[in-house]
Amino acid sequence: MEAPEPIMFVVSWLVLLGAIVLVLATTILSLPVLILSGFLYIFLLPHFGLVVEHLYMLRLGGWGHVKLMNYGKKEFALPPTNPESPEKQPPPLHSMLTGISLTETIKVFIVPSFVDNLTYVIVNINTGVAAIVDPGDEENVVYGLHQIQASIKPNEIDVRAILLTHKHWDHVAGVPGVKKMFPGATCYCGASENSPFADSHVKNNDTITVSDLQFHVVAVPAHTRGSCIFFLRKSDKEGFSAIFTGDTLFGGGCGASFEAGLSNAYSMRRCFAEIVVQLNAHGDAENCKIFSGHDYVNTMMKRELNSATKESNGNIIDKLSLSTTVTSTKFPPAFFFKLCENFYVSERKRLLKIVNSPTYLETELAISPIFRLLRDLIGHLNLCLKEWVVCENIDGEPPVDVDVDVDVDVEKKKKKAATSFSTVYTQDLEALAKGLEPNMLDMMTIEEYPPPAAEKVEAIEIKKTRVKLLTALFSVGFSPFAISNRDARKMNLPAKKSTPLLDECVDLNRIVKIAR
Numbered sequence: 001m002e003a004p005e006p007i008m009f010v011v012s013w014l015v016l017l018g019a020i021v022l023v024l025a026t027t028i029l030s031l032p033v034l035i036l037s038g039f040l041y042i043f044l045l046p047h048f049g050l051v052v053e054h055l056y057m058l059r060l061g062g063w064g065h066v067k068l069m070n071y072g073k074k075e076f077a078l079p080p081t082n083p084e085s086p087e088k089q090p091p092p093l094h095s096m097l098t099g100i101s102l103t104e105t106i107k108v109f110i111v112p113s114f115v116d117n118l119t120y121v122i123v124n125i126n127t128g129v130a131a132i133v134d135p136g137d138e139e140n141v142v143y144g145l146h147q148i149q150a151s152i153k154p155n156e157i158d159v160r161a162i163l164l165t166h167k168h169w170d171h172v173a174g175v176p177g178v179k180k181m182f183p184g185a186t187c188y189c190g191a192s193e194n195s196p197f198a199d200s201h202v203k204n205n206d207t208i209t210v211s212d213l214q215f216h217v218v219a220v221p222a223h224t225r226g227s228c229i230f231f232l233r234k235s236d237k238e239g240f241s242a243i244f245t246g247d248t249l250f251g252g253g254c255g256a257s258f259e260a261g262l263s264n265a266y267s268m269r270r271c272f273a274e275i276v277v278q279l280n281a282h283g284d285a286e287n288c289k290i291f292s293g294h295d296y297v298n299t300m301m302k303r304e305l306n307s308a309t310k311e312s313n314g315n316i317i318d319k320l321s322l323s324t325t326v327t328s329t330k331f332p333p334a335f336f337f338k339l340c341e342n343f344y345v346s347e348r349k350r351l352l353k354i355v356n357s358p359t360y361l362e363t364e365l366a367i368s369p370i371f372r373l374l375r376d377l378i379g380h381l382n383l384c385l386k387e388w389v390v391c392e393n394i395d396g397e398p399p400v401d402v403d404v405d406v407d408v409d410v411e412k413k414k415k416k417a418a419t420s421f422s423t424v425y426t427q428d429l430e431a432l433a434k435g436l437e438p439n440m441l442d443m444m445t446i447e448e449y450p451p452p453a454a455e456k457v458e459a460i461e462i463k464k465t466r467v468k469l470l471t472a473l474f475s476v477g478f479s480p481f482a483i484s485n486r487d488a489r490k491m492n493l494p495a496k497k498s499t500p501l502l503d504e505c506v507d508l509n510r511i512v513k514i515a516r
Contacts, residue, residue, distance in 0.1 A: 480493060
């Protein structure tokens with residue numbers, strides 16, 4: 001039996017009125033969220049580096065970050081083995097505590113912290129003297145120190161130095177717990193960092209000596225203005241056996257350039273180039289172990305693999321997991337399979353709770369997008385030098401190994417290279433090709449070198465080549481700049497100038513060291 005028409009009319013209006021009230025209520029309740037979102041988007045996001053540098057570094061920010069990370073690590077908690085003694089239950093660990101031998105006497109213990117952080121304890125197992133790098137998670141670090149103590153008995157562990165790669169709370173919040181166990185430990189941090197726990201500030205090229213452990217300090221201002229990398233020297237003081245990179249270099253990637261500017265790609269590139277310069281300068285770069293601040297290898301590899309497909313919405317991880325055929329990638333096959341190998345190895349390690357640290361320079365040169373970019377830029381610069389030597393018939397030995405066929409028709413070479421290399425700055429590359437004296441090369445602006453007469457298409461290629469050449473020079477030709485003049489004085493770094501294209505100069509020795 002159908003309802004009377006007046007009743008249906010009333011019900012319809014009530015439903016419509018309820019819908020209107022619901023929409024209005026939702027809009028009113030969501031207004032604060034919309035206003036806050038607009039505020040964040042318009043005012044805070046463009047200055048996110050300042051937010052991280054100042055607001056995040058407040059004690060309230062540290063408390064919130066640690067609380068959030070402690071909540072996140074609960075997923076790694078194990079079932080209680082003895083419910084009657086919960087205090088003996090180990091804290092949640094995202095990976096197993098691991099020990100890596102550098103020499104017969106020096107060992108690096110990796111303490112998993114929070115969700116993916118890594119803390120390192122460098123110990124002389126004969127004497128017990130130790131240094132700890134980035135103790136962020138107090139609970140896990142204290143537990144790890146007790147476990148290390150048990151493994152090196154009868155020697156007593158003696159932490160004498162706490163090394164902070166930077167000031168962020170997930171790397172420093174455990175310092176009070178370490179100092180409670182070892183009151184005599186000295187906490188070292190970059191001179192431009194405002195960490196509340198630092199006892200002593202260090203700058204670029206400083207040395208920290210902890211008994212027979214000696215750390216060389218290299219400033220890498222990008223992630224934060226006072227970020228440092230610690231290079232552990234070998235026992236014979238020739239070369240490095242390990243480097244601790246914090247949030248500058250991860251396995252397969254890098255940290256965000258918060259304080260140098262999120263849009264400033266050159267800062268992080270120069271920091272990566274500085275790692276290569278330091279390792280090459282002291283030899284044995286192939287065997288030096290790289291310990292990063294987070295276990296992000298599988299995340300970085302997944303990101304790279306997902307970007308490997310040419311389709312804008314392609315997700316190669318899903319395709320690989322379904323065992324389907326991937327027919328389109330933007331990477332060469334050898335590199336693509338290297339990424340796949342590292343992704344599956346890192347994923348398997350995480351499932352088995354094995355930490356993806358340390359890594360090696362050879363691996364990073366192959367899989368890291370920044371190192372790949374630097375290699376591409378160096379290759380472009382090297383090609384420019386080779387073509388310039390042939391086309392201009394320059395006398396003298398260039399600073400890199402250039403193969404020149406004496407039987408080559410120079411005029412033919414000139415014609416062939418017209419579109420690919422008629423873009424080079426004559427004075428700059430002539431000086432670069434002739435040698436390293438006087439060791440420094442003044443940079444010019446693009447405007448001072450008008451493009452040669454060419455067709456429109458050739459002019460576009462010329463502009464591209466010029467930009468790429470300048471990108472190469474400014475990525476590898478300078479050591480890292482300080483973020484401010486004050487930081488330059490504090491960190492013993494060159495100051496950043498307002499017009500680098502006009503005022504800066506390229507260090508030729510540096511280019512050659514990286515290229516080789």
